[in-house]
Amino acid sequence: MFILVNLKAYPCDPIEVATAARDVAEASGARIAVSPQAADIARVADTGVETWGQHVSPNAHGSHTGSTLAEAVADNGAEGTLINHSENRLKLADIDGSVRAAERADLETIVCANNPAQVGAAAALGPDAVAVEPPELIGGDVSVATADPGIVEDAVAAAEAVDPAVDVFCGAGVSTGEDVSTAGDLGASGVLLASGVAKADDPEAVLEDLVSGI
Numbered sequence: 645m646f647i648l649v650n651l652k653a654y655p656c657d658p659i660e661v662a663t664a665a666r667d668v669a670e671a672s673g674a675r676i677a678v679s680p681q682a683a684d685i686a687r688v689a690d691t692g693v694e695t696w697g698q699h700v701s702p703n704a705h706g707s708h709t710g711s712t713l714a715e716a717v718a719d720n721g722a723e724g725t726l727i728n729h730s731e732n733r734l735k736l737a738d739i740d741g742s743v744r745a746a747e748r749a750d751l752e753t754i755v756c757a758n759n760p761a762q763v764g765a766a767a768a769l770g771p772d773a774v775a776v777e778p779p780e781l782i783g784g785d786v787s788v789a790t791a792d793p794g795i796v797e798d799a800v801a802a803a804e805a806v807d808p809a810v811d812v813f814c815g816a817g818v819s820t821g822e823d824v825s826t827a828g829d830l831g832a833s834g835v836l837l838a839s840g841v842a843k844a845d846d847p848e849a850v851l852e853d854l855v856s857g858i
């Protein structure tokens with residue numbers, strides 16, 4: 645199970661979380677990545693933790709003020725990027741363009757989706773993985789795998805029907821090792837989470853609990 649911690653725009657210390665994630669990953673052998681704000685990618689990557697972008701633009705180099713280029717994300721040390729997070733939704737053509745931009749820059753890709761139908765559409769674009777995150781459960785206390793196990797199973801089936809090579813992750817409300825274990829039992833290959841770590845008093849303790857569910 646891959647554990648990706650999305651720091652969103654939370655006011656946490658990205659280096660504290662990155663250092664904790666690096667240490668827990670090293671001690672446990674688990675794959676843990678941290679996805680900070682674009683401006684923090686280089687210093688988070690410098691800790692040695694696997695680092696991901698939160699978004700990349702479909703644009704290449706050129707006159708595109710305000711764009712977060714896949715090339716810049718990769719050059720600053722990221723290994724992958726989220727695309728189309730529920731809080732940063734894109735048009736279908738732009739999701740496709742962002743996946744292609746990430747591929748050009750050698751970034752791994754996870755395309756987020758709200759439901760199994762969108763998972764199928766996202767899988768058709770050929771990312772490395774898709775993630776189902778029901779918006780109404782994001783930021784809540786109950787894990788998607790507990791609140792709506794059917795959505796995870798249906799997402800796995802939807803991706804499998806389109807392209808069996810695309811991994812399926814789930815996210816929303818994940819905060820414990822038991823949540824990770826339940827997600828794995830439903831067929832997910834990883835979890836995306838944010839508030840459970842970014843808002844924790846002791847992020848390292850939460851990460852240690854999370855990896856206990858792998």
Ligand SMILES: O=C(CO)COP(=O)(O)O
Pocket residue numbers: 650729777781782783784815816817818836837838839840
């Ligand atoms: O959106 C998420 C991860 O990308 C999930 O957020 P929470 O873990 O806060 O529910």
